Amino acid sequence: MKKTFKALKFTSFLLFTILAIVACDQDFTSIESDVIGLKNFNTGSYPIPITSYNKKLDSLKINNLNASLLGVFNDPIYGQTTASIITQVTPSIFNPNFGTNPIIDSVVLTIPYFNKIISTDADGNSVYSISDSLFGDSPIKLSIYQNNYFLRDFDPNEDLNVIQNYYSNASGTINTTDNFAVTANGVINFDSQKGALIYENDSLVPSSNAIVLKTIAADGTETTERKVPALRDTLNSAFWKSLIIDKTNDPVLSNSNNFYNYFRGLYFKAEAVNNDGNMILLDIAGSGSNITIYYSSDSSVEGTDKLNGSYVLNFSGNKLNTFINNYNLVSLENGDKTNGDEKLYLKGSEGSMAVVDIFSGNVDCDGVEETAIECFKKEYRAVDENGNYILKNGSFVLKKLINEAQLIVYEDETMTVPSDDYHKYDRIYAYDVKNNIPLIDYSYDPSSSSSNAFNSKLIHLGQRITDENGISRYKIRITEHLNNILLKDSTNTKLGLVLSTNVNYVSSSSILNSKDLVTGVPSASIITPRGTILYGSNVNVPNDKRMSLEIYFTESTQN
Structure with a gap:
């Protein structure tokens, strides 16, 4: 079957085992019973088409936050x-x-x-x-x-x-x-x-x-x-x-x-x-x-x-x-919603954020042009003899189980910063743009720390990782968010990304008279003055730095 989403087989079963463990037991206990032929399976992965673009922020709710900033901060980028x-x-x-x-x-x-x-x-x-x-x-x-x-x-x-x-x-x-x-x-x-x-x-x-x-x-x-x-x-x-x-x-x-x-x-x-x-x-x-x-x-x-x-x-x-x-160093503007932006500007206070459309545009789905999200459902949901999706106990039955879904985001290494570890403690906070709440993966993540926000929610939101070549990236786990789309027909396909120094603070601040799909931001992004620059999804970004969303799945081999 030829699809734009083409399966790439794992080279190691060990990798799948590690990912399954990290994914937490909830993934299997909540979905296992609704997957056909789970006892006979292959594993694989493929990327999903995404579009990410900038959203300039203004008129953010600033009253009664849980903390207050006082002073003057010179951001080396902005x-x-x-x-x-x-x-x-x-x-x-x-x-x-x-x-x-x-x-x-x-x-x-x-x-x-x-x-x-x-x-x-x-x-x-x-x-x-x-x-x-x-x-x-x-x-x-x-x-x-x-x-x-x-x-x-x-x-x-x-x-x-x-x-x-x-x-x-x-x-x-x-x-x-x-x-x-x-x-x-x-x-x-x-x-x-x-x-x-x-x-x-x-x-x-x-x-x-x-x-x-x-x-x-x-x-x-x-x-x-x-x-x-x-x-x-x-x-x-x-x-x-x-x-x-x-x-x-x-x-x-x-x-x-x-x-x-x-x-x-x-x-x-x-x-x-x-x-x-x-x-x-x-x-x-x-x-x-x-x-x-x-x-x-x-x-x-x-x-x-x-x-x-x-x-x-x-x-x-x-x-x-x-x-x-x-902001005399960078001019913040709204981005290209159709083609995505090459660079994403995340700035706290009244700054800028990124929007990620995880199922953007149309794709070639078995030789037929189809929306990306509908092709995604066809790839993962089981159908009956009439080709209709099978609904059981209020959830759709799956033929493939998503074990892990990761949004991979690379940092712009050309930023002018005072030291190599200047962005060491930055965290990227992902949220549901439609409802202005954390993603469901946030509540599934057991790695909470009320006393140390930097080491809290490590499975879902991760931490900044720098490799031996000095390239830094973030991994945002959205496994349950995608499962919710498959099982419950959720339509929340747009994520917001902001910079945060306290991922434990989950309140939302509304935007006055917003005429955009973004009607609020996490309050945690308001009480940090810091900023960073990430690579986006535009085709002009080199493949090895372009934002991507990868899925690792279990597939039934039974006929």
Whole structure:
């Protein structure tokens, strides 16, 4: 039988055995009963025609992500990205009683960096690393302003209880100094909505050192407390006295709605220093992030010391991560959906992604022109004496079993990067474009690690592999995704590829008013500033570097 998909026989049965083991037991237990003649089989492989092309991204949902970027990152391939934060703050206690004649001793801002423990010191204390969350090591300027723009909880243009979303506007078409967001109602300029300056640091460089706090009790006893690395500094006490302490018994401190309307939050504005900087991933949504007002007040007992207290404001309200992109090295554009692109540009924040159509166009199927997906079904599904596909218990019966399906993606080795291992820790995240969810292979992959995202989902999403010639590639396993097409008639044939530094983060961020098949992206791609370039599927790409999709199958030999 002559087909465009021509079987290539394995040279080693051992290779099939290894692939079957890697493919996990689920592949066989879920499909075995619906394959004809499984006890008598051959093995083989063939490629599937695919088309991959670029998709330029804009207007991405940027509110209430699980982490926030802050700083300036100079990508050696694309150019500069600046990330700032607008956030509400929420009192931990309403209707506070600060006592008589309260005086602020200090106001401390604490926002932990994402970190990991790498060792212990001679005293048994944890030694931390923030290298996975820090991009660059030059100083930035950080200014914190009062934000005067009200961040709504609900969208007034929608039905009751529909959340108000805010979207990125990073292209710099208005200007390249201010931070913007957009909604269905228009563009918001947060620089035009900023109030008092309450903090400024002209040379901020994040440190991986633990925060060491020492306190001395009234009897002279000293205690030491160690906390994880964090953005930690004192803020202007006079501002917070006027804002909080002086409002004792005022309704603005009685509930969250009143407070959000009274004090609309903070604007963390990052700026480059000498056109350079660093960018850090902040755990601003975590329980350890807060502003703490330390105060003292008169004791009710005459002649005794003052009473000490603290008042905590958390970052538990709305949060936005805004971006300014100055891509002066690469111009991002939408790609060629018909012929595919030679190179694929994957860039985080508001950048670019790739779309992979795994059954693109028509093929020669037994001498008849047929769509690629229909020819694929004919190749794998069993038919009855009338030539109709056999349906059993809601699934189609197969004559061939897919043991392994891999999308092979090569990295552009001509990229200008500062070192050979610059892209060592990059991960490629594949998702279902139609439904904006991870592929089914994601949930089948048992290699999860909640504490180490780089070593999580290794079977499905793999890791960057570099051979002895310096050529790097990624292998994305989509076995169950293809089986779902065969067994259940799934129509999800388009995959999205984005760059990610945290494949454990599976939430999706929508695109405002998308008029394309891509209506959202994995949120994990927004909270990384990094970028890379891959080879696409265009015929001008050399065969040994062209993106490909290979299937390894088991075939019945019974008549």
